Amino acid sequence: MDFKPIASVMNREYVGREVCIRGWVYRRSVVGGKAFVRVRDSSGVMQVVVDSSRLGDELVDSLKNIGLEASVMACGEVREESKAPGGFELHASFFKIIGDSRDFPIKGGEGDEYLLNVRHLWIRSPRYAALFKIKHTVINAGREYFSRNGWWEVTPPILTASACEGGATLFPVQYFDQTAFLSQSAQLYLEVLIYTLEKVYSLTPSFRAEKSRTRRHLAEYWHLEPEAAWYDMNDMMKVAEELVAYIVSKVLEDRRRELEEFGRDVKKLKKALETPYPRIRYDEAIEILQKKGVNVKWGDDLGADEERVLTMEFESPFFLTHFPRHIKSFYMKLDPSNPEVVLGFDLLAPEGYGEIIGGGQREDDYKLLLERLIEQGYNPDDYKWYLDLRKYGSVPHSGFGLGIERIVMWITGLEHIRETMPFPRYRERIYP
Numbered sequence: 001m002d003f004k005p006i007a008s009v010m011n012r013e014y015v016g017r018e019v020c021i022r023g024w025v026y027r028r029s030v031v032g033g034k035a036f037v038r039v040r041d042s043s044g045v046m047q048v049v050v051d052s053s054r055l056g057d058e059l060v061d062s063l064k065n066i067g068l069e070a071s072v073m074a075c076g077e078v079r080e081e082s083k084a085p086g087g088f089e090l091h092a093s094f095f096k097i098i099g100d101s102r103d104f105p106i107k108g109g110e111g112d113e114y115l116l117n118v119r120h121l122w123i124r125s126p127r128y129a130a131l132f133k134i135k136h137t138v139i140n141a142g143r144e145y146f147s148r149n150g151w152w153e154v155t156p157p158i159l160t161a162s163a164c165e166g167g168a169t170l171f172p173v174q175y176f177d178q179t180a181f182l183s184q185s186a187q188l189y190l191e192v193l194i195y196t197l198e199k200v201y202s203l204t205p206s207f208r209a210e211k212s213r214t215r216r217h218l219a220e221y222w223h224l225e226p227e228a229a230w231y232d233m234n235d236m237m238k239v240a241e242e243l244v245a246y247i248v249s250k251v252l253e254d255r256r257r258e259l260e261e262f263g264r265d266v267k268k269l270k271k272a273l274e275t276p277y278p279r280i281r282y283d284e285a286i287e288i289l290q291k292k293g294v295n296v297k298w299g300d301d302l303g304a305d306e307e308r309v310l311t312m313e314f315e316s317p318f319f320l321t322h323f324p325r326h327i328k329s330f331y332m333k334l335d336p337s338n339p340e341v342v343l344g345f346d347l348l349a350p351e352g353y354g355e356i357i358g359g360g361q362r363e364d365d366y367k368l369l370l371e372r373l374i375e376q377g378y379n380p381d382d383y384k385w386y387l388d389l390r391k392y393g394s395v396p397h398s399g400f401g402l403g404i405e406r407i408v409m410w411i412t413g414l415e416h417i418r419e420t421m422p423f424p425r426y427r428e429r430i431y432p
């Protein structure tokens, strides 16, 4: 049997032809001597009509009680039918139940927590098929952008011995007779590899023991991080906007049908195709927020609420740069013209989504980096290897991290980042 993806046969080219499909029971009803079984596969849903006058009463009777998500195979003639989903249906000449399904535990109307507890079954729904296809295209477009522009994919460690983004969000793990930490970011190791390959990137899971439960934080997320020798902050911001524009262009090109599943206004997404993106400094951001009555002062860190207000000022992604030195990591280079701020940037997505990229230029001077490590309370002995990079042929260099789930959340217009992860991990959830 030559089984075809369901979506591929639901068109006039196949009307009158005999085809075979296979998948899982999505809906079913029996009227008179006919069973109407809607079969789902990863490409779509098709109604199969099983007529007792053709395939016998016994089969139709058995289909009266067939369980949702039973696996089936069917062959038959494709016919146009306006009342069927997608306008086409299959009139079966053959129908077989492969795997039974009794009492599938999702019947509709269940609450979020229940559905998260049966996520291993809930993510079969067509909505997640659409979402994970979009995520696939985002990841592939990211890799494509870098590969086509002379960047090398590398494989940094996930088991690490020191923090990159602060000790408060580290996950310790038993590492033989020592304690290691799950990687918060590949950055520090990418900064080693630029002396080997100049332009490197990695796509790795990053881990953050986030104590607060928010709509945009996960404990485990996928992190696309480039790092390049000789690049200053402006060079790297150009890479960031080209990358995001390319990712959005590929999703608009290849996943238009899936975007419709989320009712996404593509006109708004198309604004991300227009680069260069606007750039504002932290100082300007504070002014904008204060003018809008937000209770914030220079030196405060900007969280999701403040970012949400700022994003309403722009229709496209925009950069926020030159943050106060005390709210940014030790590795960020101080602005030579104003050492109170760093050469750091965030890229914020519009429509309230906020930060999808964090990055900047790295401190390449040994002494200044040592001072920053001590200033922020780190033990320089833990970073001896990282400091060594500033001893032997140090170069100006920059990089950033794009949160894959953050950009998917914005592109699809989702309310909660956990939707973008097949098995979301956050403080209250490790199951399934």
Ligand SMILES: NC(=O)C[C@H]([NH3+])C(=O)NS(=O)(=O)OC[C@H]1O[C@@H](n2cnc3c(N)ncnc32)[C@H](O)[C@@H]1O
Pocket (backbone or CB within 6 Å): 164, 165, 184, 185, 186, 187, 208, 210, 216, 217, 218, 219, 220, 221, 223, 225, 226, 355, 356, 357, 358, 359, 360, 399, 400, 401, 402, 403, 404, 405, 406
């Ligand atoms: N190579 C680099 O320069 C990356 C740098 N060391 C870094 O980790 N920056 S970041 O902490 O802002 O995180 C980068 C991005 O990673 C995403 N991110 C950061 N934290 C999270 C959590 N908790 N959940 C989901 N996504 C997260 C978000 O999009 C951030 O902009």
Ligand SMILES: [Mg+2]
Pocket (backbone or CB within 6 Å): 346, 355, 357, 358
């Ligand atoms: Mg950040």
